[in-house]
Amino acid sequence: MMNDQNTCQGKVYLLGAGVGNLDSLTLKGDRRLQAAEVLIYDALISDELLTRVPVNCLKIEVGKRGGKASTPQTEINHLLVTYCSQGKQVVRLKSGDPFIFGRGREEVEALQKAGCDFEIIAGISSALAAPLLAGIPLTDKYLSRCFTVLSAHQPENLDWEALAKIDTLVILMGGRNLGKIVAYLLQNGRSPSHPIAIIRNAGSSQQQIWRGNLANIQEQTQAISLSPCIMVIGAVVNLQEMFQSSHALPLDKKTILVTRAAEQSSYFAGLLLEHGGMVLEMPALEITPPSSWQELDSAIASLDTFHWLILTSGNAVHYFCKRLETLGKDLRSLGGLKIAVVGKKTAKTLREYHLIPDFIPPNFVADSLAENFPDRLPGLKILFPRVETGGREILVQELNAKGANIVEVPAYQSGCPDRIDPYVLKALQSRSVQIITFASSKTVKNCDRLFKQSLQPQELEEILASCCLASIGPQTSKTCLDLFGRVDVEAKEYTLEGLTKAIVEYFSA
Incomplete structure (x- = not known):
C-alpha cells in the first residue's frame, strides 16, 4: 500500500x-x-x-x-x-x-x-487458527451455520441478547471475564448444558484446552489464569474428539534449538517443521571473508595449473564462486578442472552456480574422499579453498600421504558470535527447549563457549540434562562427548536430512 x-x-x-x-x-x-x-x-x-x-x-x-x-x-x-x-x-x-x-x-x-x-x-487470526488447532470446526452443516468473532474485553458493552442467538461464538480477550460471559449468556436464553471450550496458548508447546459447559466451566478453571485464550461456545465444541488427528507428528510440541550459521539455518528448520517441531535458531557460527584474499586470488589466477578442485561445504562454494566473479572470471575458467564435493548439501549449492560435481565421496564425509578418490593421486595438483582456521587436517594429510600436491587457500572465516540471543537464552532457562542439534564440531565448541558465558555451571548442567543432544555424525558426536559428556542421537547419514530422520526415529520410538 x-x-x-x-x-x-x-x-x-x-x-x-x-x-x-x-x-x-x-x-x-x-x-x-x-x-x-x-x-x-x-x-x-x-x-x-x-x-x-x-x-x-x-x-x-x-x-x-x-x-x-x-x-x-x-x-x-x-x-x-x-x-x-x-x-x-x-x-x-x-x-x-x-x-x-x-x-x-x-x-x-x-x-x-x-x-x-x-x-x-x-x-x-487466532480466532480462526486456535479452534482448528484444538480440533474444533467453527461451522458445520448441521450444528453451526454461522459464527461470530468478538472481543470480551468490555463485555458489558455487547448485545448479549443478539449474541446468544448465534450458533457459534469465538471470544477473544475474555479470560478475565469468564464469569460475566457465562452469566450474560444464561440470562439471555443459553442452556447451562451448552458446550464451551477454552484454548490457552494456542499452537505452542504450552497449549491447554478446557472443555465443558456453561454450568461447569468456571469450576474447571477456578484459580487458573486463562490469558491468553480463545473461547469457543457452541455445539461444534462436541466435535473436538472427531477432528483430533489419529497420527500425531513425531516432533509435535517439541521445541528444537538449531545451532548453525545464521544464513544456513532455514533449510534445516524447514525439515524439522515438516515433522511438527517448533524451531528456535541460535547462530553458533559467523561466516565472514578471510583475513586476506591474496592466496585465493593467486590460486584463481593459475587455475589452469590444477587438476582438481575440492569443496567441502556450501560456504566454500559460495565464497569461491563469488570471488571468481569478483575477479572478472566466469565458469569457463573451470573448464579444465574436475570438481569433488563433500555432502549432498554442498553438491546442491554447487548446482546453484550451474556446476555439477564430478565426484561425491560415500557417507558424505571428507575422511572418505582420499580413500575413494576416482583418479590416481600421485602427481595430481589439487586446489582446496577452505575455512581459514579451525578446520580438520585429516583430509589434507591423507591426500599428501598418497602423493597428491594439495594447495590449501583460505576462502572464508568461521567465528563464534559474541553472545547468545537473549530470546534463546530465555527459552533455555525456562526449560522450553527439548532438543539441541549440532551440525559440526565447531558448533559444539562455540555453543559450549556461549553457554558457559551466559549460564552458571549448575544451571547449564540441568538444562543439558533436560535436553536431547542430537549430532550429525561421529566427529561431531566425539566433540559432544568431550564437552557435554553425552550425545543422545547420531545421524546414520551425515546430512541434515539424515539428522532430521534420526531425531524423528528417536522420538517415534
Missing part, C-alpha cells in the same frame, strides 16, 4: 504473526522478518519468531497485556514514524492478523500523516 506523499526512504510493514510461532507465519512475513532493521513487536510473539530477524536488528517490545504496564499507543506510533523517517526497514509485528482487534488503524493514520511508506501483510 503506497502513499503518494511519501517523504522518507524507510518503510513500515504491519505484519500479522498468526498464533505467534513459525508454523503459522506466512512466507512473505518470514521474508520481511529476515530483512528487518527494526522490529517493534507485541507481547504474545514467540521467541521462535524473534530469532528470525538479523542479529543486528533493533528489537523493541511494545506489548499490551491486561492488568500490566503497557506501552501507550501514541509511543508506538512515534517509534514507527521515527525509525521509518531514518530510512529503516521496520516490521511492526502483531499477534494474529494485524487488524483484528488491534490498533492498526491508528498506526496507519500516524504513518500517513508523517508521509511514511507502509505495507500491510495479512496474518492468520
